[in-house]
Amino acid sequence: MSITATATPPPADGTAAVTGGPSRLPDGLTPILFLGRALRTLWSNGKARIGLVLLVFFVLLAVFAPLIANHSPTSTDFVPYQNPNAENWLGTTGAGNDVFSQMVYGARVSLLVGLSAGILATLVAVTLGLISGYRPGPTDEVIGFITNLALVIPGLPLMIILAAYLPSRSVWTIVLVVAFTSWATGARVIRSQAVTLRTRDFVTSAAFSGERMLRIVFREILPNMTSLVAASFFSAATAAVMAEASLEFLGLGNPETVSWGTILHFAQQQNALLTGQWVLVFAPGLAIALLAVSFTLINFGVDALSNPRLREKTS
Amino acid sequence: MRGLVSARGVNVVYEPNRGARIWSVRDVDLDLAEGEFVGLVGESGCGKSTLGFALTRLLQPPGRLDGGSISFDGTDIASLSGEQLRAQRRNGFALVLQSGMNALNPVRTIGHHFGDILKAHARDGDDYTRASIRRRGGDLLEQVELKAEVLDRYPHELSGGMRQRVVIALALALEPRFIVFDEPTTALDVMVQKAVMNTIKSLQASQRFTALLISHDLGTVLEATDRLLVMYAGRIIEDKPSAEVLTGVHHPYTDALLGCYGDPRAEVVQLHGIPGMPPDLSTTGGGCLYADRCALARNGCRDSVPQLAPAGSGRVACFVRAPAPNARSKSADPQTEGQR
Amino acid sequence: MRYVTRKVVLFVLTFWAALTLNFALPRLMPGSPLDAALGNLQANGVQVTNAMRDAMAAQLGGAEGNWLSQYFSYLGNTLRLNFGTSFSFPTQTVSHTILQALPWTVCLVGVTTIIAFVLGTLLGVYAGWRRGTAADSTVTLGATLFSAFPPFWFGMLLLYVFAFKFQIFASQGGYSPGLTPNLSLSFLSDAVQHSILPAVTLTVTSLSGWVFGMRNNMINTLGEDYVTFAEANGLRSRTIALLYAARNAMLPNITAFGLSLGAVVGGSVLVEGIFGYPGLGNLLYIAVLNHDYPLMQALFLVITVSMLVTIFVVDLLYVRFDPRVRREVIA
Numbered sequence: 001m002s003i004t005a006t007a008t009p010p011p012a013d014g015t016a017a018v019t020g021g022p023s024r025l026p027d028g029l030t031p032i033l034f035l036g037r038a039l040r041t042l043w044s045n046g047k048a049r050i051g052l053v054l055l056v057f058f059v060l061l062a063v064f065a066p067l068i069a070n071h072s073p074t075s076t077d078f079v080p081y082q083n084p085n086a087e088n089w090l091g092t093t094g095a096g097n098d099v100f101s102q103m104v105y106g107a108r109v110s111l112l113v114g115l116s117a118g119i120l121a122t123l124v125a126v127t128l129g130l131i132s133g134y135r136p137g138p139t140d141e142v143i144g145f146i147t148n149l150a151l152v153i154p155g156l157p158l159m160i161i162l163a164a165y166l167p168s169r170s171v172w173t174i175v176l177v178v179a180f181t182s183w184a185t186g187a188r189v190i191r192s193q194a195v196t197l198r199t200r201d202f203v204t205s206a207a208f209s210g211e212r213m214l215r216i217v218f219r220e221i222l223p224n225m226t227s228l229v230a231a232s233f234f235s236a237a238t239a240a241v242m243a244e245a246s247l248e249f250l251g252l253g254n255p256e257t258v259s260w261g262t263i264l265h266f267a268q269q270q271n272a273l274l275t276g277q278w279v280l281v282f283a284p285g286l287a288i289a290l291l292a293v294s295f296t297l298i299n300f301g302v303d304a305l306s307n308p309r310l311r312e313k314t315s
Numbered sequence: 316m317r318g319l320v321s322a323r324g325v326n327v328v329y330e331p332n333r334g335a336r337i338w339s340v341r342d343v344d345l346d347l348a349e350g351e352f353v354g355l356v357g358e359s360g361c362g363k364s365t366l367g368f369a370l371t372r373l374l375q376p377p378g379r380l381d382g383g384s385i386s387f388d389g390t391d392i393a394s395l396s397g398e399q400l401r402a403q404r405r406n407g408f409a410l411v412l413q414s415g416m417n418a419l420n421p422v423r424t425i426g427h428h429f430g431d432i433l434k435a436h437a438r439d440g441d442d443y444t445r446a447s448i449r450r451r452g453g454d455l456l457e458q459v460e461l462k463a464e465v466l467d468r469y470p471h472e473l474s475g476g477m478r479q480r481v482v483i484a485l486a487l488a489l490e491p492r493f494i495v496f497d498e499p500t501t502a503l504d505v506m507v508q509k510a511v512m513n514t515i516k517s518l519q520a521s522q523r524f525t526a527l528l529i530s531h532d533l534g535t536v537l538e539a540t541d542r543l544l545v546m547y548a549g550r551i552i553e554d555k556p557s558a559e560v561l562t563g564v565h566h567p568y569t570d571a572l573l574g575c576y577g578d579p580r581a582e583v584v585q586l587h588g589i590p591g592m593p594p595d596l597s598t599t600g601g602g603c604l605y606a607d608r609c610a611l612a613r614n615g616c617r618d619s620v621p622q623l624a625p626a627g628s629g630r631v632a633c634f635v636r637a638p639a640p641n642a643r644s645k646s647a648d649p650q651t652e653g654q655r
Numbered sequence: 656m657r658y659v660t661r662k663v664v665l666f667v668l669t670f671w672a673a674l675t676l677n678f679a680l681p682r683l684m685p686g687s688p689l690d691a692a693l694g695n696l697q698a699n700g701v702q703v704t705n706a707m708r709d710a711m712a713a714q715l716g717g718a719e720g721n722w723l724s725q726y727f728s729y730l731g732n733t734l735r736l737n738f739g740t741s742f743s744f745p746t747q748t749v750s751h752t753i754l755q756a757l758p759w760t761v762c763l764v765g766v767t768t769i770i771a772f773v774l775g776t777l778l779g780v781y782a783g784w785r786r787g788t789a790a791d792s793t794v795t796l797g798a799t800l801f802s803a804f805p806p807f808w809f810g811m812l813l814l815y816v817f818a819f820k821f822q823i824f825a826s827q828g829g830y831s832p833g834l835t836p837n838l839s840l841s842f843l844s845d846a847v848q849h850s851i852l853p854a855v856t857l858t859v860t861s862l863s864g865w866v867f868g869m870r871n872n873m874i875n876t877l878g879e880d881y882v883t884f885a886e887a888n889g890l891r892s893r894t895i896a897l898l899y900a901a902r903n904a905m906l907p908n909i910t911a912f913g914l915s916l917g918a919v920v921g922g923s924v925l926v927e928g929i930f931g932y933p934g935l936g937n938l939l940y941i942a943v944l945n946h947d948y949p950l951m952q953a954l955f956l957v958i959t960v961s962m963l964v965t966i967f968v969v970d971l972l973y974v975r976f977d978p979r980v981r982r983e984v985i986a
Contacts, residue, residue, distance in 0.1 A: 156921030
């Protein structure tokens with residue numbers, strides 16, 4: 001993802017809030033209305049549309065899990081090591097769980113971790129990026145150094161160390177660990193955009209008219225990088241989904257949680273590949289991949305909004 | 316008689332994949348004679364650079380040519396593409412870019428730039444060894460008053476004025492017969508502007524290529540050129556010998572531009588802005604697009620598009636100042652000289 | 656020399672910060688780090704012996720004294736590469752264990768990263784140059800899909816198809832059982848055979864980052880004035896694509912090289928684990944499974960430091976590619 005500060009003419013259909021031109025949230029515009037507009041703009045991008053459809057599919061799966069799954073995901077009443085059959089559509093685990101039901105309920109954990117770690121990481125990225133971009137000098141230097149440090153330390157090994165030392169093993173631990181390790185890229189992108197915006201006329205004039213720094217940053221600068229914030233959210237969410245799966249696969253999550261990562265963990269422990277139960281490995285991995293694809297595709301749309309050169313040609 | 320460059324009914328449309336289409340250049344007819352130095356002025360956004368890009372076949376998507384023909388020395392270049400178009404650029408048409416600062420590849424030396432151009436157009440029997448490229452590059456640099464040692468420099472090691480001169484030298488490398496200068500001095504400071512303009516003028520005088528100088532600075536253009544074209548909202552609305560621009564009959568818009576410029580010889584200079592906003596170029600309606608800002612506008616002005624018609628020593632597209640023989644002439648009053 | 660000085664200072668500072676982070680992490684956790692680690696061990700049903708307790712205490716810099724003296728004894732131990740004893744491999748020191756694994760990972764990750772970089776950059780250049788065509792869409796969508804594959808999962812699929820189903824490649828290890836590592840041709844070809852599946856896994860799953868980065872950079876440089884001017888001068892489109900657009904589009908990708916290495920190293924932990932490849936990643940995998948805290952921390956440090964060194968080297972090499980920096984260095 002590369003972001004350049006290109007001056008763009010605002011599009012004619014009133015979506016100025018998600019493009020590069022100076023804009024601020026009008027007071028009457030509620031966040032819901034704003035979100036609606038952003039979604040409509042995303043929908044017009046072919047790739048983002050596929051991504052949104054996929055995401056909605058997973059959200060529905062997670063919300064209506066009890067209606068969709070035909071068994072309890074934790075029930076161990078079935079014959080273990082079954083291949084897919086009429087009763088257990090994706091077979092059973094070595095412990096006698098129904099894999100299909102586990103897959104359906106697993107969507108809840110992946111979405112929960114992906115979205116909340118994404119939000120948390122984005123909050124950190126936005127806060128640090130904006131402060132460091134708007135406050136040149138020592139503040140910027142220190143935050144910049146921490147950001148660089150977080151960038152160069154390999155994420156997964158750090159996560160592994162963190163998760164291995166943390167006493168609690170809940171899903172929220174994983175959310176915290178993932179958020180802690182994946183904010184840096186976003187912070188760097190947002191910082192550089194804040195630096196360019198700082199020198200723009202509309203920000204300078206606000207500063208001269210005596211507005212407080214926080215107000216300028218959140219009222220004048222932030223609304224002009226909505227698409228950047230969205231992009232770092234979706235990148236962080238993608239990273240979170242992958243990291244959660246990796247940690248749980250390693251057995252660093254809570255083994256009692258039903259998630260795609262734990263299905264893979266137990267499949268590996270029970271040598272599912274050697275016993276020919278490849279569905280046990282294939283299904284959860286594919287689900288993780290599709291969720292990640294959905295985030296990436298939505299990000300293509302967001303990227304095209306912030307950088308007009310990346311827009312698709314019509315003809 | 317048709318000139319070296321001749322455009323008929325040229326339209327350029329920008330088609331973004333969201334939002335309205337914009338007709339940036341509208342029904343432009345243009346003839347440039349061999350060796351002529353013509354200026355093209357107008358507000359930013361009036362389509363003057365777009366016209367320059369269209370004439371040199373460099374429009375980039377989402378912009379494209381939408382009808383019209385452009386001929387260069389008798390060849391229709393509007394329909395050329397690929398290798399045929401590329402071949403036309405030797406002894407053909409060249410462009411000197413607006414921001415000469417960014418027109419050079421930051422990772423290649425100036426010598427490499429010359430080599431790339433010369434090798435790209437090498438024909439059988441041409442000798443493009445390292446030494447001959449350096450010799451030719453040195454000669455070209457000398458023409459723009461730079462030393463041959465610039466060949467070993469990278470763009471970032473040169474000043475803005477030097478870079479602009481390098482860009483001109485590169486454009487000259489293919490011995491073009493027609494050069495579009497798109498705001499060649501805008502990014503430079505005033506003293507350097509003057510010097511670079513003088514170089515362009517003397518090059519044009521000695522090499523006799525046809526030149527189109529695009530600028531928003533009327534003063535610069537009037538000092539350098541033989542003929543002046545004024546563009547407004549995608550149309551050429553006035554065409555006049557440069558020497559006679561300060562006097563005579565004008566399009567009301569040109570009057571307003573002259574008001575902005577101020578005659579340096581006048582004792583008291585009164586500067587006026589042009590009231591109103593430039594028009595929305597997505598409109599397709601007929602009528603004079605300047606009418607909404609024009610003090611002279613009358614009822615008929617919004618009904619049909621005024622065409623260039625003789626007025627004084629030049630041609631003007633205005634129902635009031637130059638009532639065309641075929642257009643409504645009942646209320647026109649050509650005797651408006653001295654109103655300015 | 657300002658560029659180099661800055662990079663050296665930054666390297667030293669980051670190195671120190673990584674060391675300190677490694678020291679601080681266990682201590683920032685609730686409770687004493689030793690108790691936390693021992694608690695985790697017991698919770699997982701591991702029998703904690705006195706030897707294990709001592710090993711961990713030593714690794715954590717000695718539980719005695721205030722944190723400052725602990726910190727200095729930790730720094731001293733680390734600089735002497737004294738990481739204590741691991742309890743997964745009780746017969747050898749941690750540094751010996753790591754030293755044995757290091758070359759395997761350097762070869763595997765090094766080679767796959769270079770292949771992925773070259774291949775991904777070429778694909779990105781191609782997709783960016785042919786933007787909007789069917790070829791571009793194919794490359795972009797393919798890269799999107801591959802980037803979404805969890806590397807360890809993709810490795811497991813390859814393992815299933817090529818090692819279990821068709822038995823083309825060996826399923827486990829870096830070389831056939833019974834061989835001793837040496838530099839003979841027969842051993843090397845055996846090792847290459849074993850490394851193909853993990854190498855393909857890492858290459859395929861890390862390719863897309865380069866493709867996306869390069870495609871976006873290409874599209875941006877294609878909009879630059881120097882590309883338009885090159886076109887105005889009738890340069891051949893191959894010259895424009897490669898020497899004008901791609902050459903400049905590559906610069907940000909080189910800077911990103913070091914950073915993306917982190918993702919590959921991270922991915923290699925699980926991939927090496929899946930394939931039982933005898934590198935650092937597999938060691939970390941084993942350390943996690945055995946709750947081997949001394950080994951875990953030493954590995955984290957070694958992995959981080961190797962990344963820092965690589966990034967530092969890439970930063971210095973960058974000088975060769977960007978004349979704007981090069982002149983500054985020589986001057």
